[in-house]
Amino acid sequence: MNKLTKIGSVIIILVAIVATCAFKPSEKKEPELPGIKFFHGSLKEAKAKAKKENKLIFIDCYTTWCGPCKSMAKKTFTDKEVGEYYNKNFICLKMDMESGEGPSMASNYSVEAYPTYLFLDSKGEVKHRDLGYIDATRFIEVGKTALSK
Numbered sequence: 088m089n090k091l092t093k094i095g096s097v098i099i100i101l102v103a104i105v106a107t108c109a110f111k112p113s114e115k116k117e118p119e120l121p122g123i124k125f126f127h128g129s130l131k132e133a134k135a136k137a138k139k140e141n142k143l144i145f146i147d148c149y150t151t152w153c154g155p156c157k158s159m160a161k162k163t164f165t166d167k168e169v170g171e172y173y174n175k176n177f178i179c180l181k182m183d184m185e186s187g188e189g190p191s192m193a194s195n196y197s198v199e200a201y202p203t204y205l206f207l208d209s210k211g212e213v214k215h216r217d218l219g220y221i222d223a224t225r226f227i228e229v230g231k232t233a234l235s236k
Contacts, residue, residue, distance in 0.1 A: 125181045144207045202219070206236075
């Protein structure tokens with residue numbers, strides 16, 4: 088190869104590298120799944136968000152070993168209508184009662200069975216509570232009851 092051919096090859100390679108870096112292929116977004124979109128944060132942060140948005144806080148108090156808790160997560164919380172209703176009306180929070188701030192919350196709110204559903208105002212006062220496995224249709228009714236109090 089002569090000197091001019093080598094320079095041309097280097098330029099082509101550099102252009103290819105720059106083009107590859109500059110034009111990153113668009114990332115595929117995962118389709119948004121139906122159901123409740125749970126807030127990822129502490130109870131304190133959820134209270135602040137609830138106050139700002141003038142909403143109640145819905146808390147799913149669960150444990151990792153609880154069968155009805157797993158059924159709620161798999162069936163009821165993933166239901167499209169449940170998600171639409173709860174996402175519109177509540178700040179939704181999941182709390183493992185055996186880790187993080189869960190044990191103190193279980194003590195403070197007298198959570199003794201799982202799953203327990205707490206509906207709190209932005210001050211942390213209980214407005215409604217329910218428990219056990221609840222199907223999607225009835226779970227929307229539970230939310231409506233909480234809002235009416």
